[in-house]
Amino acid sequence: SADDVFIKIKNAATEFIKQLRPADRCLIVTFDNSARIETEFTNNQKILTRAIGKTVLSQKGGTLLRDTIFVTVEKELAKVKGRKAVILISDGKDVGSSISQKDLLNRLVE
DSSP states (O other), X not given: OXXXXXXXXXXXXXXXXXXXXXXXXXXXXXXXXXXXXXXXXXXXHHHHHHHHHHOOOOSSOOBOHHHHHHHIIIIIXXXXXXXXXXXXXXXXXXXXXXXXXXXXXXXXXX
């Protein structure tokens, strides 16, 4: 599905990293049938770029999109004071998450 554009996706993510200001922090999260935190929050562009470069398309299948958003926000972004953003790159619809779209949106609002 995303094979044809995966390099473009990684390049766009790397370009985004280059735009970080000194006070900004970013983390890299990957997912398929589970979510994985690839880096801690950092502004170290080398660490972030390396993590993006190591990212591969999963052969496992599954797209736990909503579960990944929930885990990232609840466990990682909750620690961050001030402005926060999530940039999500996915090749498809959610398949198999345990949290519904409605419940996720309600929790994000909280």
